[in-house]
Amino acid sequence: MTDAPAAPLDDSSDALADSTSDASLARSVARSAQIEADLETNPGRYRMLTGDRPTGHLHLGHYFGSLRNRLALQEKGVDTWVLIADYQVITDRDSVDSIPERVFSLLTDYLAIGLDPARTTIFAHSQVPALNQLMLPFLSLVTDSELRRNPTVKAEQDAAGGRPMSGLMLTYPVHQAADILFCKANVVPVGKDQLPHLEQTRVVARRFDERYGRAGDRSAPVFPTPDALLSEVTNLLGTDGTKMSKSRGNVIELRMSADETARAIKKAVTDADRRITFDPANRPEVSNLVQLAALTSGRDPHEIAEEIGDGGSGTLKKLVTESVNEHLAPLRARRAELETDPAGLRRVLAEGNARANEVADATLAEVREAMQMVYA
Ligand code: TRP
DSSP: OOOOOOOOOOOTTOHHHHTTSHHHHHHHHHHHHHHHHHHHHOGGGOEEEEEEOOSSOOBHHHIIIIIHHHHHHHHHTOEEEEEEOSGGGGGSOOOOTTHHHHHHHHHHHHHHHTOOTTTEEEEEGGGOHHHHHTHHHHHTTSOHHHHHHOHHHHHHHHHTTTOOOOHHHHTHHHHHHHHHHTTTOOEEEOOGGGHHHHHHHHHHHHHHHHHTGGGGOTTSOSSOOOEEEOOOOOOOBOTTSSBOOGGGTOOOBTTOOHHHHHHHHHTOOOOSOOSOOOOTTTOHHHHHHHHHHHHHHTOOHHHHHHHHGGGHHHHHHHHHHHHHHHHHHHHHHHHHHHHTOHHHHHHHHHHHHHHHHHHHHHHHHHHHHHTTOOOO
């Protein structure tokens, strides 16, 4: 038996870097808007997958940036999948010490904000062997130069401060592709900066079908090519006016107490101008506090700034503290209640893992069949 030589992978076009070009961005934006509209009438057509690395506790940046959006999709009736990306923690750090605690903290936050295990499948990456096994065939579909060029890999590597790149870091886009494709998610909420990642997933899905797909039958692809859902990003900064991030000590975590929240807001950075205005370009710190009050009270930021006027940063901080604590109070109460039942939390995760395994096993079976690796 002779094998036809496989066509070499064509990674020359730099499709991924192109995904950040203006034309490509415009296409993604248009497609996303189309889906957003269709979601209203046909939520049942969509399976959404997203996730978080369990590296810390969720904070208000996550909450307004992505969590709220997930909840909205669940409420619309979209089949929602949320992955706790525990294996991804070790892309850039050595210790696995606090991973279990972080996994359960994430899960508790998810449930506290209203993700409902009956409608949203919450699972941990490491607990789904068949998902991870997709990595092997998928790795055959990418080249190392393509991975090195991936803007997201580059950015992650730059952020790692001179640390040698691990193989796991280099292949980040491939495991992310496995995460999305194992359950055949067709929409992935991302920020614009994450588009190259999603493009890599689309490339993997297409190449799988070109190379191994159901005996060359392209009319029934094994994998759908997922689209980005470019949700409007609420750019909430930390209490010092820079990106909200645990390592900068400027976060307000969902799990904090009302007192801890008050303290964090008290030490927030403001400026010398007593008059409060909402002017994000020129007064990022003050405007961010106004924004925080606006987001948590559902009011207009300009109106809030005007109302405080010459009241100064003391009045502003008092208002922000009250507004944040009031908004988070029910969530925090629910969180505290969930924490009293660790066995219940483990059960929720076990059920999510079981559902993910069922789907992953079925997909892996399809993959093996397409690849003619069925020997029984
Ligand atoms: N990388 C994402 C993060 O840092 C988490 C993640 C893992 C993810 N796999 C994914 C997000 C697949 C979307 C789709 O938070």
